[in-house]
Every structure is written in C-alpha cells, then in structure tokens.
Amino acid sequence: MPAKGVEIAGVSRAFGDVVALSGMDLAVGRGEVVAVVGPSGCGKSTLLELVCGLLRPDAGTVASEPAVLMPQRDLLLPWSSALDNAALPLVVRGESRGAARERARPLFGQLGLAGFEAARPHELSGGMRQRVAFLRTLLAGKPVLALDEPFASLDALTRSQMQEWLEGALAREPRTVLLVTHDVEEAVVLADRVVVMSPRPGRVVGELDVGLPRPRARTSSDVVALRERALEMLG
C-alpha cells in the first residue's frame, strides 16, 4: 500500500438536525483513483468539502495532502476567456496574467482544447466547459483532486467521451483522485477502487477493487460484473 494521500477516520458531520456523515472511514493511497458512489443525499459532497478543508468535521479526523475541489457546476467566470478561466488559480496565487496564460496554454493543446483558448464560456459546449473547469482544477497545483460528479450535467454520449478524456488527462497528469459520482458504471470504468456509501447518514458499506487494465470498455464482461456487484451493495 502506498503512502496515504487522504485518510478519514470516524468522521461525522451534521447540518442542523440533518446528519450527513456518521462514522465515515476512508483511505486513499497516493496516486490512487478512488470513486465514491452512493444514493443522492448520502453526504458525498460533504465528504469532498471535508477533504478540501472547506468544512470541519464534528467528530473524527480528516488528514489529507492539499486537495482542490472541482464543484459539480463548472462555475466558469462568464467575463473571462477559457484560457483565463483555466489560469485563474495561477493568477490568484500572484502570477502575472501573461505568465499564467503561458503555463495554461500548453495544457490546452495536450488535453484537446486547442483553438478554444479565446472562447468565452457561453460559446463552449457543456463538455468543453467541464474540460476547462478540470484544467482549472489541475492548475491549482495540488496533489489531491476532489471531483464532485464532474459529468452529471452532461448527456450520456458526451459523458462517456468525457470519461475517456479524463482517463487520458490523468495518465498525463497523475494525481490522487477522489471522484464522487452516482453513476456506478463511471466509477468502475475510471477508478482503481470503488467505495459504496449508505443512504444518509452516509458511511462506507462496501468496497470493490477494480483491478482491470485500462482503457476499460463499459461493455466488457468484467466491467459489467463489477457494476452489478456495486449495484447490489447499494441495495
């Protein structure tokens, strides 16, 4: 087992009377891609915000290498170009706009966004917007990526293209990834390990090691079998 990127032990968190997480344990190895699946409202987003330090737990401990959140919505700034949106984390950290653009530009080429640098967010398709948002997340320069249902708002065809794209992007830019999704197939296709959560209050009810070679076809019998097992765990 590699050194830990994220380690969560006995974490509980409530919002008023609503208990989002209760006794949650989760460890993600450095460089590992872990998908968390669970029913809606099981505290998946809360889990990511805890990992990113945006929330504090009521009980238990959260230890993580620096983590950046990619929220469910792309949240691109409508007044900035795609390139400036991706370079936002660099500018925010004090780099000049020119230097930030020069660092972001090569990634546009490598990750299939060449030619869209000057486009405004409203000119981009939903899939392209998610790519720019993911680039922005990468350029935050943190070892852990917390992805909150990054493709939930996309249609099925675009979603499967984006999953392939994300796989390629992570092969180029390896990171520790905690991917929250309600799409079991997406979890099996993308992750090294799938963690299944219970309905609220959320905690881990099962785990699957995927251990299949990449790229994985969603129609392969191994993927389908793992998907069935994950769905059984969800109940």
Next chain:
Amino acid sequence: MTRARQLAWPVLLALALLGAWEAYARLGGVDDFLLPAPTQVGEALWVDRGLLWDDFLVTAQEVVLGIGVALVAGIACAVALHFSPLLRRATYPLLVASQTIPIVVIAPLLVVWLGYDLAPKLAIIGLICFFPVTVTALDGLRGVDPELRKLMRTLDASRWQAFRRVEAPAALPSLLSGAKIAVAVAVIGAVLAEQAGSSEGLGHLILQAIPQFETARAYAAVVVLSAFAVTLFGALTLAERRLVPWAHRSQGDPA
C-alpha cells in the same frame, strides 16, 4: 424595416400625447401661463435657444460631475459595507433614513456651508444619487453565487483576490443599473440645487421664468433636461452592452 417598426409605436404614442396636450391647451380654456401648448414650447425652444444652451452647459456640468461624485462615494461605501458586516449593520439603517430627508429642507444649509458655486450642487446631486449606487453595488457584491465563493476558497484565493477576480466583476451589471437610476434623479437634483441658490443653470432659468409668465420657456427647459437625461441613460445602456455583455445572456448551466 424591423427597426423602423420598433420605433413606430413610441413615436405614434408620443405624437398622440402631444396632440392631446395641444388640443387641451388650445381648446380647453386653460391659461397659457398655466399650461403652454407644445407648439408654444417648441417656439420657446427656438427663440430662447441661446439662453437655454448657456444654462444647459452649466447644469450638464453639475449633473455629470455630481454623478461622478455619487459613483465614487457610492462604490467606496458599498465596498466598505461589503467587507465589514459590523459597519453594514450599524450604518445601513442610517443610509436608508438619509434618503427620506427632503433635499429642499437641507439645500439652504448646504448653500450656507458651501457657497453659491459648484460645490453645493455636487453635494446635493451626490446625496440624491449616492443611494441607488450604494444599494445596487452592495446587492451585486453580496449576491455573488455562494458556489463561486467556495471555488475561490478551494483555490486558496485571499479575500482581496476573491473580491477582485469574482465579486467586483459580478457586481458590475447591478452597479450599472444603479447608475441608470442615478442619471434620472441627478437631473431633478440639479434643478433643486439651482433653485436653492444659484444665478445660472436650467433650474435657475425655470425659477425665473415662472414669475415672469414665461411658462413656455420653463417647459422648454424641462424638455432640454429630459432630452439630456435620456441621452445619458442611452450612453449607459451602450456602456452596459460593451462592459458586461455576459449579463445579457442567460447565465445558467450548460444545457
């Protein structure tokens, strides 16, 4: 063609109103000193054009500078209130209360304090326009999507960076709406300020024309003021299209 059609309705409506006004003033037995007919106002516009132009230049300068004062003060105040919740709680009620003071009550005081020059006019216009600017700018700053704030936090943005990169641009459309409201009230403010103590400007012209039974001239001054306000409003609308084009598109998530 469509443009001409769009213009047709407002033009027709204006002509109908002017026609009704003309008929009432001519045939309704109303004294000319009380209500001049539009044709008489038009005549005054032409005959008194030199007078109107000189006074217009004075008033226009007051209005433009006054709006400038209101924008600077209003934005500074909105930013201060945005950054300090304590200040906001303490002074917001006072700010609202300040708007209920009729300007005519304090205008003489300002004239005594600041003299008969430009200063009291800027103070009065600034006071009137300050409120819409402050309120709309503050609402814009506070109304930023909470998810965007969260995003800036996860990118380790400082409070200042979050303001500069997200809150300030996001507040710009509502600030411009405030400026549009300010333009309309600034013109009224200038007239009030000139009537409180001045020897020039369109407000002064109106004040003098009425006791001289030159009512048509007073109405001509009003026409000039309205045209000026509409022009400024139009200029701000153009600025809006250039500065904040995103605000006029649907801003939702990708379909």
